[in-house]
Amino acid sequence: MTSSAPVTVAVTGAEGFIGSHLVEALIASGHRVRAMAQYNSFSSYGWLETLPQDVMDSVEVVLGDVRDAGSVQHLLTGTEAVYHLAALIAIPYSYQAPHSYVATNVTGTLNVLEAVRRLGIPRMVHTSTSETYGTAQTVPITEDHPINTQSPYSASKAGGDRLADGYYASFGIPVATLRPFNTFGPRQSMRAVIPTVIGQVAAGERTIALGDLRPTRDFMFVKDTAQAFLAVGTAPAEAVVGRTFNAGTGGEISVGDLVTLVGKLMGAELEVREDAQRIRPAASEVMRLVCDASRLRAATGWEPAHSLQEGLEQTVRFFSDPANLARYKTAIYNV
Template sequence: MRILVTGGAGFIGGHLAERFVRDGHDVTVLDNFDPFYDTRIKDHTVEICRDRAEAGEGTYRLVEGDVRDAELVAELIDDVEFVYHQAAQAGVRPSVEDPRTYDAVNVDGTLNVLDAARDTGIERVVLASSSSVYGKPQYLPYDEAHPTTPVSPYGASKLSAERYACAYSEVYDLPAVALRYFTVYGPRMRPNMAISNFVSRCLNDEPPVVYGDGTQTRDFTYIDDVVGANVTLLSADAADGAALNIGSTDNIEILTLAEEIRDQLAPELELEFAERHDADAEHTHADSSKARELLGYEPTRTIREGVAEFVEWYRENREWYEPLVRAS
């Protein structure tokens, strides 16, 4: 298959590109190397993908550019069969300060992808959405029928993008699926996330910092499970036109997570607490039964199992990864 991964040097997009190359596909990656976090993590991802391609698996092509460049997007999509649209301006908190950039990248950029795709007979567009579209929970776990009332510009931009994708599927007969990710983590994850910070601080004999009182809960989803759901969409058409939750079906209090990482790595440390940001979600918890029904999706790691794997990976890659986490 010929596959375009936008944002394909980032965390999720990079893991998708690596998997597709490993599986023998011809992969084109579009990424603008936005320094939202240290781009050396992206450089490392690109190196891994190139090594896989040089080993004779699939092929890999990197294009440095932006999804806001409609002409470039159309040129790249004209040459592929599948589009995995992972490119986005990330970050809930920064979106409060600069909502227009989030609209330009996450909404207009997505429209560039969709407009190009509907004119080429593309096999499928798979869009990365987010649990941030739900906002404040009226009930948990979230199912896809839950009201979507995002409380941040980031969440609003992701909801707009997925609604456009589903509308294009309906009115232009463009096969498109939106996957609502629930706090994805794992190797090469963004360095400013709770799990990477907790692990880094504990390994450096510094207390984990919990924002708020720690009673907030998260459904953390391991990267391999997210990749698996995306790979299924190379052949499954049952979800075309739909938005699906992709979560672990489990959740954990942030305080409990911090304590368990602390107890495993540095039990003598005391936790520290800092002010919680208003835009941060209070709770997330996915009902992934729709993805199970349509895609056969089954998460393979509980949160505790996935965190243990991440800690092991962190130790093995500490030399290059830790300085980037520490600088975030």
């Protein structure tokens, strides 16, 4: 009996936090991956360099840039699907460099859509963010919740979302949008709150520098986010194409309570020092996010497999490894 050859798919932003976990999930499910890492003169493949060799044997790394249409066309040629994760993501930096967010998150998405259109790629999964909803007006947040962008970052992501919608309506592009809530886990950057807390504790700090402790978030472990991407990318077209899907757990916890939980898991008594540079402008802070993922469950059968505590335990183990912690700068504010 002969087996069919693995399907080759493309991933933009593959060198990053979620992207590298998605690459692992795709390989585990039998795919081959063309992984775009942003071009740099160091030939760095980011987090892809830490993946096991048996994973990387099925990965072709392509250095390029989603802001360049030719790079995107080259990446997608010969693939059966594209998972578009490349983005500038740090909200505080979007206050300083908004033009770069439009170039990457809007123009970059346009380049991917155009390549999918020209090459006839059968499936595109576009990445959105729960930040496009702004502070929850009703909870849990469904996909019908109003879009209320409260930062240049979220505005740029909403622009990419609207392009995806427009290309589906105008040209029948087979695109589906996944809108993850707050993903966390190993390999996340220190600009996010969970690595910030865990990293500072792992580095020996007991007084943790943070911003506002009141906002609540729906934190989802990165392996569950990767499986949500895979579910949308492999579901029958009639179930997902032209649709937007939230991905989250349906639970929420405040930043302050999160600090308490991390302290318990790490056996540390923690105090919090308010750091003014970590506080968003008042009208830009999103105070509450909690997800309704019932549409995704109904369309694909996806369910998160990890509790918050289970995910935190794995994340603590990662950052407590001195070799991993050494990759980070825990003593500074990572914008």
